Amino acid sequence: MDGLDTKFSALADPTRRAILARLSLGEATVNELARPFEMSQPAISQHLKVLEDAGLILRRVEGTKRPRRLAKEGIEAMDQWLGMLRTALEKNYDRLDGVLANIDTQKKGEMR
Amino acid sequence: MDGLDTKFSALADPTRRAILARLSLGEATVNELARPFEMSQPAISQHLKVLEDAGLILRRVEGTKRPRRLAKEGIEAMDQWLGMLRTALEKNYDRLDGVLANIDTQKKGEMR
DNA sequence: AACTTATATAATAAATTACTTATCGTCAAG
DNA sequence: CTTGACGATAAGTAATTTATTATATAAGTT
Numbered sequence: 503m504d505g506l507d508t509k510f511s512a513l514a515d516p517t518r519r520a521i522l523a524r525l526s527l528g529e530a531t532v533n534e535l536a537r538p539f540e541m542s543q544p545a546i547s548q549h550l551k552v553l554e555d556a557g558l559i560l561r562r563v564e565g566t567k568r569p570r571r572l573a574k575e576g577i578e579a580m581d582q583w584l585g586m587l588r589t590a591l592e593k594n595y596d597r598l599d600g601v602l603a604n605i606d607t608q609k610k611g612e613m614r
Numbered sequence: 615m616d617g618l619d620t621k622f623s624a625l626a627d628p629t630r631r632a633i634l635a636r637l638s639l640g641e642a643t644v645n646e647l648a649r650p651f652e653m654s655q656p657a658i659s660q661h662l663k664v665l666e667d668a669g670l671i672l673r674r675v676e677g678t679k680r681p682r683r684l685a686k687e688g689i690e691a692m693d694q695w696l697g698m699l700r701t702a703l704e705k706n707y708d709r710l711d712g713v714l715a716n717i718d719t720q721k722k723g724e725m726r
Numbered sequence: 727a728a729c730t731t732a733t734a735t736a737a738t739a740a741a742t743t744a745c746t747t748a749t750c751g752t753c754a755a756g
Numbered sequence: 757c758t759t760g761a762c763g764a765t766a767a768g769t770a771a772t773t774t775a776t777t778a779t780a781t782a783a784g785t786t
Contacts, residue, residue: 506626506631507626507627510622511622513618514620514622514623519695523699526699527702531763533763542746543763544745544747545745548745552743565752565753565762567763568762572702574703581700584692584693586635586638587638587689588689588690588693590638591638591686591689623773644734645731645733654776655732655733656734656735656778657775657776659733659734660735677783678733678783727786729786730783730786732781733780733781733782734781734782735779735781736777736778736780737779738776738777739774740773740776741773741774741775742771742772743771743772744770744771745770747767749764749765750764750766751765752763753760753761753762754759755761756760
């Protein structure tokens with residue numbers, strides 16, 4: 503429905519990361535989210551659309567307000583992809599690449 | 615030296631994610647990395663520059679070759695930021711937001 | 727020295743992004 | 757029914773991105 507391209511691209515903006523950080527504390531409306539920024543309300547609405555299209559946040563209807571919250575599944579998808587790299591890095595720790603890397607960078611390290 | 619903007623933006627491209635996935639198996643040179651893609655070598659070199667500027671890969675010099683490998687610390691930086699969201703989602707699991715969210719989604723669909 | 731292999735850089739064009747201001751729709755209070 | 761608060765959408769614009777081809781550099785081979 504919404505790919506990793508869109509998700510990571512959504513995270514590539516500091517305003518949007520700040521919005522997500524704020525939402526990690528709980529729901530918030532557009533105006534609440536816009537207040538901390540020196541940016542117009544439409545700009546924030548557009549950022550929220552990007553986050554929603556990426557599947558990273560969800561919207562609820564409450565009167566004239568539209569509170570947003572984090573979308574668990576969307577965030578987990580990115581998390582899983584990164585997990586692949588993370589475990590690769592753990593496994594490769596003592597492989598040839600790592601050895602070469604350390605020698606090459608001339609940085610001593612805690613080799614085991 | 616390199617911010618989260620640059621890192622996440624680097625991941626927002628499927629070619630670059632594929633390159634990282636390949637590097638998770640071990641070092642590779644530019645030509646090795648370019649081969650699987652229907653894309654010119656300069657294009658791959660530019661993608662590699664993006665990844666390097668983002669602090670996600672490192673380069674080594676070996677004759678005329680420039681083997682790349684994953685840069686552990688850069689990847690961990692993104693991982694940590696996402697970790698913040700992840701733990702927030704775990705903690706919020708049974709909070710009011712989540713309850714409202716579920717009730718609401720069952721009732722009505724809404725448009726933008 | 728001349729040639730090949732491996733990679734980087736430059737110039738350029740097309741597509742996308744991230745704002746702005748102006749405007750529109752909707753709910754809810756008086 | 758009018759008004760004000762909340763939020764979405766539209767149109768315009770400047771900056772950035774991603775590819776291409778052509779060219780440059782540097783090391784390895786004969």
